[in-house]
Ligand SMILES: O=C(O)CCC(=O)C(=O)O
């Protein structure tokens with residue numbers, strides 16, 4: 149197993165990285181390493197520390213979400229001034245995460261697309277009941293309602309736990325091994341089904357063959373109890389004050405425990421990568437010998 153983490157000693161969200169270091173960090177990410185920043189904390193003001201409580205969840209969704217594109221916050225019980233203050237905190241995190249990605253991966257700058265910001269005030273352990281939604285099981289990310297048509301999922305996580313509790317993850321085997329193992333178990337995409345899902349507003353946009361395959365890998369891995377027990381994996385602890393960047397569509401991961409996390413998602417067209425051949429889209433097309441878009 150290759151080393152799952154590449155550690156960088158940054159302590160500022162908008163640090164200028166020498167070009168060679170940035171290129172090496174970007175290559176590591178594209179190759180499936182997690183970029184670990186153990187000295188990059190996201191500081192809450194004394195007034196903001198009140199948000200470190202499960203009470204701000206709406207009790208249904210696993211995270212409070214914020215959309216940097218529209219500045220809308222959802223899935224929170226916060227109202228009035230609390231709601232504005234929590235939105236401001238999440239907007240600040242979104243901007244910090246973007247600065248960081250631009251520092252570490254300057255080649256992505258003009259192509260980064262905002263995804264959602266999320267705040268997870270609920271413990272990561274036992275927060276979901278269905279197997280498909282259980283992020284304690286190893287998986288690559290694929291969003292069932294939001295087709296990406298090959299765009300990458302680049303995510304920036306930060307543990308903001310105030311009591312020293314680490315976020316504990318497992319990192320699994322390389323993507324190509326996962327794809328080779330599970331691709332034959334993925335049910336065929338039925339003709340007309342992508343059209344229907346879009347028509348019924350179950351998906352936002354048309355689900356491509358690529359999206360179908362990624363969802364299939366996500367589901368088949370999670371549903372396989374034997375695989376979950378026996379798969380090669382490495383346990384990683386991210387202490388509070390740690391930030392990490394990872395292509396979650398490429399890296400097999402599971403969140404075992406922890407509480408109070410901020411996360412920012414970015415979408416990126418494969419053509420914006422340093423090496424497009426590293427994209428899951430291109431890896432799967434090579435494996436299947438056919439176009440998936
Ligand atoms: O909550 C976490 O630590 C990560 C959960 C997960 O699998 C994800 O956000 O993709």
Ligand SMILES: [Fe+2]
Pocket residue numbers: 283287288289396401
């Ligand atoms: Fe995930």
